[in-house]
Amino acid sequence: MPSDLELTPKTKRAAGERCCEPVVYPDVDRAHALRIADVAKAIGDPIRLQLIDVLRNHAGEVCVCELVPLFDVSQPTLSHHLGKLRDAGIVDSERRGLWAYYYVRTDALKELSQWLS
Amino acid sequence: MPSDLELTPKTKRAAGERCCEPVVYPDVDRAHALRIADVAKAIGDPIRLQLIDVLRNHAGEVCVCELVPLFDVSQPTLSHHLGKLRDAGIVDSERRGLWAYYYVRTDALKELSQWLS
DNA sequence: GGCATCCATATACAACTATCGATTGAACCA
DNA sequence: TGGTTCAATCGATAGTTGTATATGGATGCC
Numbered sequence: 544m545p546s547d548l549e550l551t552p553k554t555k556r557a558a559g560e561r562c563c564e565p566v567v568y569p570d571v572d573r574a575h576a577l578r579i580a581d582v583a584k585a586i587g588d589p590i591r592l593q594l595i596d597v598l599r600n601h602a603g604e605v606c607v608c609e610l611v612p613l614f615d616v617s618q619p620t621l622s623h624h625l626g627k628l629r630d631a632g633i634v635d636s637e638r639r640g641l642w643a644y645y646y647v648r649t650d651a652l653k654e655l656s657q658w659l660s
Numbered sequence: 661m662p663s664d665l666e667l668t669p670k671t672k673r674a675a676g677e678r679c680c681e682p683v684v685y686p687d688v689d690r691a692h693a694l695r696i697a698d699v700a701k702a703i704g705d706p707i708r709l710q711l712i713d714v715l716r717n718h719a720g721e722v723c724v725c726e727l728v729p730l731f732d733v734s735q736p737t738l739s740h741h742l743g744k745l746r747d748a749g750i751v752d753s754e755r756r757g758l759w760a761y762y763y764v765r766t767d768a769l770k771e772l773s774q775w776l777s
Numbered sequence: 778g779g780c781a782t783c784c785a786t787a788t789a790c791a792a793c794t795a796t797c798g799a800t801t802g803a804a805c806c807a
Numbered sequence: 808t809g810g811t812t813c814a815a816t817c818g819a820t821a822g823t824t825g826t827a828t829a830t831g832g833a834t835g836c837c
Contacts (some may be wrong), residue, residue: 584704
């Protein structure tokens with residue numbers, strides 16, 4: 544990924560001179576950084592990371608009622624984490640009758656994965 | 661990789677219909693999830709993500725004094741972010757004379773990258 | 778209708794995070 | 808020695824996050 548931040552080349556300076564020139568960077572890639580950071584932030588919790596892992600391994604939809612006993616948190620807390628993942632676009636859900644089924648949106652993780660490699 | 665999460669049987673379910681398909685266990689154990697989540701959490705900030713980006717693109721050591729003018733935060737704040745990245749093992753620093761030089765420890769991002777793919 | 782089940786939202790609170798200005802300390806130079 | 812420069816730390820404050828309990832809405836079974 545190309546960066547939009549440019550460094551000022553380090554040069555020798557005489558005493559009394561400032562170390563670096565101030566640099567202005569364009570906003571172009573800041574939106575990109577914000578998106579990727581948002582995804583990483585959503586992953587940055589052990590419960591949410593394992594939630595993604597479970598959903599991804601299942602390669603399909605998983606009912607919330609089967610997720611709750613896997614973790615040592617209450618059902619509302621788990622729902623809160625699932626909501627965070629949904630807000631970040633990492634998972635989506637579908638309600639069928641009494642149950643809600645969650646699944647991973649694989650394309651959401653692609654941007655972060657590509658930036659990392 | 662074995663999981664350390666155990667499914668508790670649901671005995672209170674009303675007789676008749678089953679709620680869900682069989683559950684798939686998470687592929688990562690809790691300690692592994694904690695490590696990866698820690699790295700993701702450190703990346704989950706736009707400034708820190710761009711810091712990594714700059715350091716990585718320059719494939720070498722970068723002076724803090726060159727980093728400060730790139731971002732719209734004060735020097736102590738940037739030092740705080742660099743400290744977070746250092747705590748997560750993503751970057752390391754070396755002090756030479758008056759300046760501190762930071763560089764990326766590429767292996768630190770490998771675990772997260774592998775888990776994502 | 779009456780009741781249990783499943784899930785989401787609301788509220789509250791403790792813990793953590795980001796940010797700043799001020800300060801400290803270390804290293805350099807004259 | 809004293810002044811300058813750079814980076815880390817300190818103290819304070821505002822904002823965010825993780826968690827729990829409580830509540831409500833929707834569905835299905837009797």
